[in-house]
Amino acid sequence: MWTLISASPSPYARKVRIALAEKGIPFTLQTEVPWDGATVTPQYNPLEKLPVLILDNGECVYESHYILEWLEAKHPEPALLPSDIDERLFAKKVEVVCDGMCDAMVIAFFERMREPAKQSEPWKARQMRKVEGGLRQLSTWIEKREGQYLIGDRLTIADLAIAAFLGWFAIRWSEHQWQSQYPKLKQYWEGLEALPHFKETRPSPQTIKDQVV
Numbered sequence: 001m002w003t004l005i006s007a008s009p010s011p012y013a014r015k016v017r018i019a020l021a022e023k024g025i026p027f028t029l030q031t032e033v034p035w036d037g038a039t040v041t042p043q044y045n046p047l048e049k050l051p052v053l054i055l056d057n058g059e060c061v062y063e064s065h066y067i068l069e070w071l072e073a074k075h076p077e078p079a080l081l082p083s084d085i086d087e088r089l090f091a092k093k094v095e096v097v098c099d100g101m102c103d104a105m106v107i108a109f110f111e112r113m114r115e116p117a118k119q120s121e122p123w124k125a126r127q128m129r130k131v132e133g134g135l136r137q138l139s140t141w142i143e144k145r146e147g148q149y150l151i152g153d154r155l156t157i158a159d160l161a162i163a164a165f166l167g168w169f170a171i172r173w174s175e176h177q178w179q180s181q182y183p184k185l186k187q188y189w190e191g192l193e194a195l196p197h198f199k200e201t202r203p204s205p206q207t208i209k210d211q212v213v
């Protein structure tokens with residue numbers, strides 16, 4: 001059986017967990033704290049990042065957007081990408097924005113872990129601008145949807161990426177007012193979070209023991 005190396009808060013890993021569940025692929029979940037020196041993550045990914053999908057033959061698939069692409073190629077049913085090429089490319093573009101917002105949040109999170117005197121305010125402000133810009137973009141895209149999903153009438157990686165970011169953002173930065181600022185985005189997100197495989201993969205904080213920065 002495959003193993004997925006994951007972390008309890010990881011929005012990137014959550015996309016893969018939902019995709020595997022949607023495709024009915026059984027797997028062992030191995031929860032790690034990739035920031036702690038004791039983690040096994042570097043044994044499976046030279047970039048030392050999770051998620052990592054470990055196959056039965058020991059091959060490792062890593063980088064969440066690539067894992068999803070790999071899954072679509074190897075296990076195409078049920079598809080998590082639209083058949084129309086422009087809609088497929090749009091779904092991937094949405095994932096780019098959501099992953100980029102996650103990246104910016106991670107950078108800002110660890111900047112805040114530095115001693116206050118060593119923190120760069122411009123650098124933190126730059127990261128948070130990316131998050132605010134991304135939220136504006138998601139809100140614009142959401143306006144155009146008809147039903148429960150962003151694209152067409154079925155779940156795609158665009159929905160996985162948006163829910164993974166917003167679900168993590170809601171616990172990482174609980175005081176941010178995005179839900180009142182963007183009520184339609186909140187309503188769309190809550191609709192996804194009510195789905196079984198989203199309910200089963202809700203993020204939770206982790207404790208990082210070692211000094212990272």
Ligand SMILES: N[C@@H](CCC(=O)N[C@@H](CS(=O)(=O)O)C(=O)NCC(=O)O)C(=O)O
Pocket residue numbers: 007009010011012013034035047048049050051062063064065099106
């Ligand atoms: N672009 C990567 C980002 C993955 C990532 O940053 N993972 C974090 C953990 S989490 O933020 O998702 O919880 C990690 O392993 N970081 C360890 C490191 O960067 O050395 C992906 O999409 O898979």
